[in-house]
Amino acid sequence: MHITQSFVVILLMRWKVSEVAGNCSFNETQSHCTCSGLHQKNIGGLIACFPASVIELQGGNLEQFVHFASTIEVKESAINILQVLQVTKIIFRDFVVPEVLLAAAMKFVSYLRVTELEFESCTFLGNASWFHLDSKFLPVSSLRFHNVTSPSLADRGKDFSSLSGWLGTLQNLTVTQSHVTYIPCSIGKVFRDLRYLDVSENQLQDQSIRSSFCQGTFPQLQVLILHHNNLSSFHTMCEMLHPLKKLTHLDLSQNYLTALPSSSCEWQPSLLILNLSTTGLDHVTLPLPRNVEVLDLSSNNLHSLDLALPFLKKLHLSNNRLQAVPTAKNYPALEVLSLDGNLIQHLPRAELQSLRHLQNLRAGRNHYNCSCAAASEIQVLAGVKSLMPDWPQDYACESPSPYQGTLVKDVPVSVLQCSKAIVIIPISVLLVLSCLTGIICFARHRARSAEPVAKL
Numbered sequence: 001m002h003i004t005q006s007f008v009v010i011l012l013m014r015w016k017v018s019e020v021a022g023n024c025s026f027n028e029t030q031s032h033c034t035c036s037g038l039h040q041k042n043i044g045g046l047i048a049c050f051p052a053s054v055i056e057l058q059g060g061n062l063e064q065f066v067h068f069a070s071t072i073e074v075k076e077s078a079i080n081i082l083q084v085l086q087v088t089k090i091i092f093r094d095f096v097v098p099e100v101l102l103a104a105a106m107k108f109v110s111y112l113r114v115t116e117l118e119f120e121s122c123t124f125l126g127n128a129s130w131f132h133l134d135s136k137f138l139p140v141s142s143l144r145f146h147n148v149t150s151p152s153l154a155d156r157g158k159d160f161s162s163l164s165g166w167l168g169t170l171q172n173l174t175v176t177q178s179h180v181t182y183i184p185c186s187i188g189k190v191f192r193d194l195r196y197l198d199v200s201e202n203q204l205q206d207q208s209i210r211s212s213f214c215q216g217t218f219p220q221l222q223v224l225i226l227h228h229n230n231l232s233s234f235h236t237m238c239e240m241l242h243p244l245k246k247l248t249h250l251d252l253s254q255n256y257l258t259a260l261p262s263s264s265c266e267w268q269p270s271l272l273i274l275n276l277s278t279t280g281l282d283h284v285t286l287p288l289p290r291n292v293e294v295l296d297l298s299s300n301n302l303h304s305l306d307l308a309l310p311f312l313k314k315l316h317l318s319n320n321r322l323q324a325v326p327t328a329k330n331y332p333a334l335e336v337l338s339l340d341g342n343l344i345q346h347l348p349r350a351e352l353q354s355l356r357h358l359q360n361l362r363a364g365r366n367h368y369n370c371s372c373a374a375a376s377e378i379q380v381l382a383g384v385k386s387l388m389p390d391w392p393q394d395y396a397c398e399s400p401s402p403y404q405g406t407l408v409k410d411v412p413v414s415v416l417q418c419s420k421a422i423v424i425i426p427i428s429v430l431l432v433l434s435c436l437t438g439i440i441c442f443a444r445h446r447a448r449s450a451e452p453v454a455k456l
């Protein structure tokens, strides 16, 4: 069937193609079409995907199509069809893709409304000239690669420069789990408008950051995710990333970082979100971005935190070794505080309530001292509506021994119970007093009886 005819048939079916056609299946509710086992004979099955907004192509070696690459041309009649397609996202999964073919296929993309392209578990072969795309407008603003392999990009700066018209407008780039060791400086400069770069789970090292973020690369970058690489110096990161003047969000989590105690580097004032979760830090005397609003220091080895961060709104300290709640007056703007999984014994109620903006306090899985006064303080705090989302199930007593393992909420703290201690003291004092009085009286009595005439 000619492609136009198929299209008309689909139109006649009022876009109600939800049946499996060939190896493509269209999920109408999700507007998602999945095709597998693509080969020359069943590519017609793709027509089932015409109404979809997401098309996912699974599994295949596209080398068999490589000879088409040089002959692919977009005919006038096809353009009309391409322009009415609704597809906004195309996903390639488990493919072997000759780059030549990719370059040729991009000709079609320029007529589509595709804003997102994704390649997952793909192997790119060889290299291609991208010159023919020099003047083409590509609507794709978000490009994602996950678990892909490709020939080295090291000497490809020239090839990519002919894509610079397009890449210069790209907003989002994700290249994860793909053994990236560095981003050639010349390629980074092509991404003039990139806002979001995720290169997590690769093999970037401190030195590769130096060359990847050379002067002039990624001038508009706002979000940089470097999660789970092989970075080691917090100080080097601060220095190397300094040229990124618009950076607002930096994720360095899951890198084993060492911090120099007296580093002079200053972060860009634009930086508002910093993720240092699971970085092996045992103390923080680092220069932190002075305007930081979200700081994730969870899953480290921190014993204390003694920094004043006046604009901080969210502080994540879960799974450390803190023995006390950090001083509240250092974080006057705090809205969210996570302290779960530490060694904290007391929650200082008055101090925490002095944080006027605090809305969310997570403090379960600690070593609470359930002395009457301490347990009562926690219970009162937990009474504040929706303040503690992990209350009561995660709050157990560690001491005193009769209460070990008991939930803090079950510790009896009624006025009578709590004041037992208070009641006992006055009684004993009274006893002692009355006894003393008795002795004095007795002594006086004795004295009187011994010297009946003596006057007091």
Ligand SMILES: *[C@@H]1O[C@H](CO)[C@@H](O)[C@H](O)[C@H]1NC(C)=O
Residues within 6 Å of the ligand: 026, 027, 028, 029, 030
């Ligand atoms: C379509 O996707 C929805 C949501 O994931 C799912 O519940 C439904 O079963 C799918 N329909 C078909 C026909 O696969």
Ligand SMILES: *[C@@H]1O[C@H](CO)[C@@H](O)[C@H](O)[C@H]1NC(C)=O
Residues within 6 Å of the ligand: 022, 023, 036, 037, 042
């Ligand atoms: C695709 O469909 C053809 C014909 O229906 C079938 O022989 C083939 O096994 C299918 N391939 C996959 C991967 O499902």
Ligand SMILES: *[C@@H]1O[C@H](CO)[C@@H](O)[C@H](O)[C@H]1NC(C)=O
Residues within 6 Å of the ligand: 121, 122, 123, 147, 148, 149
């Ligand atoms: C990564 O991609 C390869 C093919 O290139 C595939 O064999 C492997 O299963 C993928 N790994 C994961 C975790 O998806």
Ligand SMILES: *[C@@H]1O[C@H](CO)[C@@H](O)[C@H](O)[C@H]1NC(C)=O
Residues within 6 Å of the ligand: 126, 127, 128, 151
């Ligand atoms: C890339 O292209 C050049 C010139 O066409 C060729 O000499 C080289 O072998 C190609 N490299 C790969 C990895 O295919």
Ligand SMILES: *[C@@H]1O[C@H](CO)[C@@H](O)[C@H](O)[C@H]1NC(C)=O
Residues within 6 Å of the ligand: 141, 142, 171, 172, 196
């Ligand atoms: C880029 O990614 C961010 C975060 O995932 C997302 O919110 C945004 O919509 C994306 N922008 C584009 C143009 O795809």
Ligand SMILES: *[C@@H]1O[C@H](CO)[C@@H](O)[C@H](O)[C@H]1NC(C)=O
Residues within 6 Å of the ligand: 203, 205, 230
């Ligand atoms: C991480 O970097 C160190 C040098 O800084 C190197 O010896 C090590 O092999 C790297 N690890 C990986 C998994 O790349």
Ligand SMILES: *[C@@H]1O[C@H](CO)[C@@H](O)[C@H](O)[C@H]1NC(C)=O
Residues within 6 Å of the ligand: 227, 251, 253, 254, 275, 276, 277, 278, 294, 295, 296, 316
């Ligand atoms: C920080 O990164 C970890 C992953 O390493 C993630 O689970 C966590 O949600 C991130 N924190 C914030 C505040 O985004």
Ligand SMILES: *[C@@H]1O[C@H](CO)[C@@H](O)[C@H](O)[C@H]1NC(C)=O
Residues within 6 Å of the ligand: 345, 369, 370, 371, 374, 399, 400
């Ligand atoms: C628990 O708190 C009480 C009163 O504040 C104190 O006397 C006691 O020593 C504390 N117990 C532990 C194990 O710290």
